[in-house]
Amino acid sequence: MEDKLRPLYLSYFMGAGAGCNITADKPFRVKYGAKLRAAYKKTYEGKQLYWLRTELLAVAGNRCPSCGGARPVTLDHHLAQTPFPEFAIFPLNLVAMCGPCNQHKSASTGKTIATAFIHPYIDQIPTVSFFAPTVTRANGSYTVSFTFTPAAIPDAMLAGRMERQLKRVDFNKALLPEVGELLNELALRIEREIVQPNGGVIDQPLIEAYLHANADRIEEQHRVGFWQAIMSRALANEAGFCSGGYRDLLARSPT
Known part of the structure; x- marks a missing residue:
């Protein structure tokens, strides 16, 4: 045998x-x-x-x-x-x-x-960002969703396979708990690591820089285009979030 x-x-x-x-x-x-x-x-x-x-x-x-x-x-x-x-x-x-x-x-x-499903050991996924994020603020909270952008993948067949698989596993639904957890974590970290040491002053450019640096760290740990990094950069570009909107999430965060 x-x-x-x-x-x-x-x-x-x-x-x-x-x-x-x-x-x-x-x-x-x-x-x-x-x-x-x-x-x-x-x-x-x-x-x-x-x-x-x-x-x-x-x-x-x-x-x-x-x-x-x-x-x-x-x-x-x-x-x-x-x-x-x-x-x-x-x-x-x-x-x-x-x-x-x-x-x-x-x-x-x-x-x-x-x-065919993407083979995580064999198929080679390009190290590019292939998700477009959408940040939504509603009902006193934030959500982030992602849309696959096939044009970012040079190989059209691979892009089609990826798109089909992400739909089949319902990518945004699968990520929903993780997105919520990361939003709460970032809100707490901004408050405790940036705002409180700054005398309670919300410095928008400082928060934006913090979120961009956080995205760089995530990509160094995982890969370019990892969803957490994309999410962190999307929040950095969301003026309402960085000017104090993040505090909507603090009441939902564990202490």
Whole structure:
């Protein structure tokens, strides 16, 4: 089985993890599929392969590679175990993902390149900003939403795949709790780190500079165009927020 898996694993890599690029080895699936699916169950807590799960979760860190927001708590089979049992315990096929994204992705196998989910280990996403933010102030609070800008991605096919995936996982809905948490955090930090040390004076240019510097720090930690950095810059450019509107959020922030 190991000897036969090696060329199958190579074909997976050469096919960029897209089901439409991989030739099925049906006799292998019939003979070994059930054993490999059973082996995957050994990645559960307390089982022999639990170390594999913990290492893959560590690779993702604290950000789901699909939505970029929620914490990854599950392992997704990039190519589903049915009909691809040969990749059931192939580390390259196992992606740490948040629960909602895993559920939205479901058993997607990439029957065509256009419908294939982005492979976080193989596909190369350009280091550019591809979200346009919208800051809304209503009902005594702020919200921030994002619109994907496909023109920022040079590869039209890749841009189409990204746009399709972001719609499928409902990107803004997935980020909603994270956006709210970050808004509260920024409001507290502005008040305590900028305004209070300044004698309680709201210095708008100082707050704007703080938010831009915060965006630079986030991009250095994550990547260019990460949604948190885009959000911080959008708030820096929002005069109402920087001139005191951020205080709308303080009553909603934990102390």
